[in-house]
Structures are given as C-alpha cells and as structure tokens.
Amino acid sequence: MxxxxxxxxxxxxxxxxxxxxxxxxxxxxxxxxxxxxxxxxxxxxxxxxxxxxxxxxxxxxxxxxxxxxxxxxxxxxxxxxxxxxxxxAPPKPAGAERVVFVCTHNSARSQLAAALWRDRVGGPVASAGTHPAARVHPRAVKVAHRHGLALDPAGTAHVADVVHDGDLVIAVCDNAHEDLTAPGGPVRPRLHWSVPDPVRAGTDAAFEAAYTDIADRITRVAPAVGAAPSSSPDRNQHS
Missing domain, CATH: 1.10.10.10 (Winged helix-like DNA-binding domain superfamily/Winged helix DNA-binding domain)
Incomplete structure (x- = not known):
C-alpha cells in the first residue's frame, strides 16, 4: 500500500x-x-x-x-x-521492552494496572511510584483478590529504581504524570491515563471503579502496542 x-x-x-x-x-x-x-x-x-x-x-x-x-x-x-x-487507527507507539505503570504512591492504581496487564496480556511489566508508600493499600489488595489477581502488600518501589531505557511508561494518575513531565523529571511517560484516585474516596466502590477503568484502557491499548489482551475479563471473580 x-x-x-x-x-x-x-x-x-x-x-x-x-x-x-x-x-x-x-x-x-x-x-x-x-x-x-x-x-x-x-x-x-x-x-x-x-x-x-x-x-x-x-x-x-x-x-x-x-x-x-x-x-x-x-x-x-x-x-x-x-x-x-x-x-x-492512530499509529502504534514504538515497540517497548517492558510496560511500567506509574502513580504517586504505587499503592493502588499502578499496582492494579500491572497485575491486570500481567494477567491479561503477559510479557514484562512493572509498577512504581513517584512518592511510593510503605505498603499497597488494603482495598487494592482486596479488589485484586476479588478479580483473581494477587498483589504483594509490600511490593512498592520508586520510579527511579524501576524505569529503564526502552520501557513504555504509562502514568495512571494526574499527579504522577505532572511530576514526571515537569522540567527535570526523571522520565517522561509516553501515555497518561487520568484514573481518579480511589484512595481519596476510600470506598470499595471507588477501588472497583478504578479497576474497571484500568481494565477497559488495557483492552484498548494492548493491541496498539502489539499485544493481545485475553478475552476473559476475570479468571476467578467472586464476592
């Protein structure tokens, strides 16, 4: 053509x-x-x-x-x-060795995004925070478990210790995106997902909404970066 x-x-x-x-x-x-x-x-x-x-x-x-x-x-x-x-369709982003999801505290949205990507798409994936918390938020662990995903409660990390050249960095919160794109920021995200912070609301419904938002975005974005998401939304959803 x-x-x-x-x-x-x-x-x-x-x-x-x-x-x-x-x-x-x-x-x-x-x-x-x-x-x-x-x-x-x-x-x-x-x-x-x-x-x-x-x-x-x-x-x-x-x-x-x-x-x-x-x-x-x-x-x-x-x-x-x-x-x-x-x-x-818009042009596909350049190929990436790994996908890294970043939010502020690496305690909810980025953790859920990495777990969902790992489960639905596969391949190298990680998460990090610009100001990582000591632990993953319990409600994030809970919503992940509800959908058959596992999160390490102590598995938070700083973006500077995780992101390497060749990574496809996706900021999943506004604060992280703005921190990273400010002059002198350690890394510039290639994609930004403005997912509302469920920790601010502090309810199960807010965490479920964040999970759904991220899951929908992964379904749209994975084919654009040369990956094929699983057709099954949840392997083991239960209440």
Whole structure:
C-alpha cells in the first residue's frame, strides 16, 4: 500500500469520505464483496448520478478502485482497496521492552494496572511510584483478590529504581504524570491515563471503579502496542 495513506492528511480524507451516510453504506456493501455501480444503486436506492458522485469521492480518498469485468467488458466492478480502513487507527507507539505503570504512591492504581496487564496480556511489566508508600493499600489488595489477581502488600518501589531505557511508561494518575513531565523529571511517560484516585474516596466502590477503568484502557491499548489482551475479563471473580 502507498505509504502516503498512513499520513494524517490521507487519513483525514478517508474519514471525510466516510462522513456521508450514503458513502458509508457503499463501503459497508463492498466490505463483503465487489459490486457494479448499478448494483450499488439498486441495492441502496440511489440514482445513477449520486452513485457516480459518491464513488468518485471514495476513489479520490483511496478507498475504492474499479476493475473491468472479464465477462462483459463494458461493465466495471467496485472493490475496497485492501487495508485502507486499517489506516484509520492512530499509529502504534514504538515497540517497548517492558510496560511500567506509574502513580504517586504505587499503592493502588499502578499496582492494579500491572497485575491486570500481567494477567491479561503477559510479557514484562512493572509498577512504581513517584512518592511510593510503605505498603499497597488494603482495598487494592482486596479488589485484586476479588478479580483473581494477587498483589504483594509490600511490593512498592520508586520510579527511579524501576524505569529503564526502552520501557513504555504509562502514568495512571494526574499527579504522577505532572511530576514526571515537569522540567527535570526523571522520565517522561509516553501515555497518561487520568484514573481518579480511589484512595481519596476510600470506598470499595471507588477501588472497583478504578479497576474497571484500568481494565477497559488495557483492552484498548494492548493491541496498539502489539499485544493481545485475553478475552476473559476475570479468571476467578467472586464476592
């Protein structure tokens, strides 16, 4: 595929082309198979002139191409250009040797994120804090246990002792992100997840909400960094 299709301008043209309901319907129809413009017009109830207009827009955006029929040479068929729809996704971050989740105290959000990543995705993962607490918060241990995950109550660490070159650092709280991105910060996170601090609320519901937020984000982000999250949300959830 033409490398230019991966540019922001080309992706914007594809998005714009798909912004019309009729063009989106044409792309939907061509996802499963090829069709002539006449067949598209018949199936979608569009007049010939509108089909021609929409097809031209889709062609200009690089989404659709025409091929000549091997039977009736007067007829053409429309087909989707392979892979163009995949370019709508943002570029993947550069590869990382390990994922490191960071929050302020390394006592709840970063611990849950690392445990979830380890369980659902696998591969090297760690957590750390900008101002680590002495122990993992008991409610974090509790919510992890409820979802079949294990946390070491004493397993907190400082970011300077954990993060190395080549790590994908994900700040899972605002304070840690702002500390790390300040001038002279020890490391700059590549991603920031603004997960509310459950310790402030101090309730089981707040910790459960943080767990759910992080789990949803891992499901979205893991494929973008070349990992495949497990399809099973919890291996051993119980009350």
């Amino acid at each position: 033409n490398v230019e299709l991966f540019s922001l301008g080309a992706r914007a043209r594809v998005h714009a082309a798909l912004g019309d309901p009729a063009r989106l319907a044409i792309v939907d129809a061509l996802t499963l198979g090829d069709a002539s413009p006449g067949e598209i017009g018949h199936d979608l109830g569009l007049p010939t002139n509108l089909v021609a207009h929409h097809v031209k827009v889709l062609q200009d955006a690089g989404l659709v191409t025409r091929t000549r029929s091997e039977g009736d040479r007067r007829r053409t068929y429309l087909r989707l250009v392979p892979g163009v729809l995949a370019t709508l």
